[in-house]
Amino acid sequence: xxxxxxxxxxxxxxxxxxxxxxxxxxxxxxxxxxxxxxxxxxxxxxxxxxxxxxxxxxxxxxxxxxxxxxxx
Amino acid sequence: xxxxxxxxxxxxxxxxxxxxxxxxxxxxxxxxxxxxxxxxxxxxxxxxxxxxxxxxxxxxxxxxxxxxxxxxxxxxxxxxxxxxxxxxxxxxxxxxxxxxxxxxxxxxxxxxxxxxxxxxxxxxxxxxxxxxxxxxxxxxxxxxxxxxxxxxxxxxxxxxxxxxxxxxxxxxxxxxxxxxxxxxxxxxxxxxxxxxxxxxxxxxxxxxxxxxxxxxxxxxxxxxxxxxxxxxxxxxxxxxxxxxxxxxxxxxxxxxxxxxxxxxxxxxxxxxxxxxxxxxxxxxxxxxxxxxxxxxxxxxxxxxxxxxxxxxxxxxxxxxxxxxxxxxxxxxxxxxxxxxxxxxxxxxxxxxxxxxxxxxxxxxxxxxxxxxxxxxxxxxxxxxxx
Numbered sequence: 218x219x220x221x222x223x224x225x226x227x228x229x230x231x232x233x234x235x236x237x238x239x240x241x242x243x244x245x246x247x248x249x250x251x252x253x254x255x256x257x258x259x260x261x262x263x264x265x266x267x268x269x270x271x272x273x274x275x276x277x278x279x280x281x282x283x284x285x286x287x288x289x
Numbered sequence: 290x291x292x293x294x295x296x297x298x299x300x301x302x303x304x305x306x307x308x309x310x311x312x313x314x315x316x317x318x319x320x321x322x323x324x325x326x327x328x329x330x331x332x333x334x335x336x337x338x339x340x341x342x343x344x345x346x347x348x349x350x351x352x353x354x355x356x357x358x359x360x361x362x363x364x365x366x367x368x369x370x371x372x373x374x375x376x377x378x379x380x381x382x383x384x385x386x387x388x389x390x391x392x393x394x395x396x397x398x399x400x401x402x403x404x405x406x407x408x409x410x411x412x413x414x415x416x417x418x419x420x421x422x423x424x425x426x427x428x429x430x431x432x433x434x435x436x437x438x439x440x441x442x443x444x445x446x447x448x449x450x451x452x453x454x455x456x457x458x459x460x461x462x463x464x465x466x467x468x469x470x471x472x473x474x475x476x477x478x479x480x481x482x483x484x485x486x487x488x489x490x491x492x493x494x495x496x497x498x499x500x501x502x503x504x505x506x507x508x509x510x511x512x513x514x515x516x517x518x519x520x521x522x523x524x525x526x527x528x529x530x531x532x533x534x535x536x537x538x539x540x541x542x543x544x545x546x547x548x549x550x551x552x553x554x555x556x557x558x559x560x561x562x563x564x565x566x567x568x569x570x571x572x573x574x575x576x577x578x579x580x581x582x583x584x585x586x587x588x589x590x591x592x593x594x595x596x597x598x599x600x601x602x603x604x605x606x607x608x609x610x611x612x613x614x615x616x617x618x619x620x621x622x623x624x625x626x627x628x629x630x631x632x633x634x635x636x637x638x639x640x641x642x643x644x645x646x647x648x649x650x651x652x653x654x655x656x657x658x659x660x661x662x663x664x665x666x667x668x669x670x671x672x673x674x675x
Contacts, residue, residue: 257608260611260614260615260618261618261621263615263618264614264615264616264617264618264619264622265618265619265621265622266622268619268622268623268626269622269625269626272622272626272642273626273629275638276638276639276642279637279638280638283637
């Protein structure tokens with residue numbers, strides 16, 4: 218089974234999408250894509266991180282106030 | 290062609306169908322790598338466990354010193370033991386992330402109910418294996434942890450104490466308890482391995498879920514090489530994370546009291562389980578009644594098992610469920626807080642925080658999951674008046 222030779226001039230060098238423009242569309246909506254990616258983690262921050270840190274800080278303050286009120 | 294003919298052999302074709310040519314949705318993210326990672330953790334635990342068992346002695350007078358013998362005299366023994374002890378923690382980290390991924394992307398929803406149920410059974414078996422494994426070094430926390438947890442059975446009316454004596458093999462946690470725990474600790478990982486094969490078989494019946502939650506029948510690629518390489522990235526990062534604990538902080542996840550030989554005459558000031566049991570332990574302690582506390586632990590796993598059947602949402606992925614996404618992250622925060630409360634003393638304000646967190650834990654499964662799906666459907670069909 219023979220193989221047909223590929224002429225070097227037909228080979229498109231696609232290491233960098235910036236240079237070839239092959240994946241130009243990938244960066245077209247970059248701000249929108251990034252906003253969507255970060256937006257997905259917004260809920261994780263507001264509903265995951267803030268309640269955890271907030272409740273922890275409340276307990277730390279509570280213990281500190283309790284300690285101060287029994288000091289003298 | 291020789292490779293293909295070899296893979297058509299009866300046994301290898303099964304391996305080929307499920308691990309090489311398995312049709313995988315092309316849009317899987319790195320969150321889907323924790324399943325294979327859990328398999329690696331199980332293999333690591335079994336291999337290190339087999340070698341540790343060659344040097345360990347399951348006797349109340351020798352267990353503690355045999356562990357010290359492994360640490361000091363056996364070539365590479367410290368490495369095996371730290372790998373096994375920290376490997377249990379790593380296994381739970383991986384499995385919890387795997388479980389939360391399933392919750393977020395609705396991987397439990399029809400038609401994958403069986404995959405979820407077998408997964409919960411594997412989690413239960415893991416918890417049992419890890420608990421009895423922690424007893425084996427026969428330190429203070431091993432002994433008192435075993436005493437506290439096995440005594441939970443005594444809360445069962447009428448037959449509770451008989452069950453407890455049966456678990457102990459006597460009238461207290463003693464040599465018979467240690468022996469049976471060692472035997473079961475050797476057996477259970479192989480049952481987990483069998484259950485994992487059932488888990489994979491059930492998954493491959495309908496195929497993997499994906500981040501969009503939609504059917505991905507038309508857009509699949511073979512597992513090898515595409516997702517093998519993607520999983521490999523996760524394995525390498527995990528190996529670095531695991532190595533950090535083995536080499537730099539081998540006792541960070543353990544309790545220092547377990548370096549004191551077990552003493553039935555001296556109770557530690559605070560008895561705390563390993564970190565991966567702390568959320569459930571916090572739920573147990575947030576209920577003042579012993580039997581109700583034990584029932585609440587049971588309800589945690591019943592809730593997980595019922596999840597595919599009480600879910601009413603037609604949408605799987607939380608990417609398209611803005612309300613569920615918020616409740617999910619609150620649930621993650623809730624579990625973290627329960628884990629933290631589990632290792633705090635029973636006093637204000639921890640008691641109230643633990644109780645409120647326990648209420649949200651069950652509300653998420655038994656109220657929000659069933660009713661949110663119906664509410665979402667109502668919102669979808671809502672037509673505003675002009």
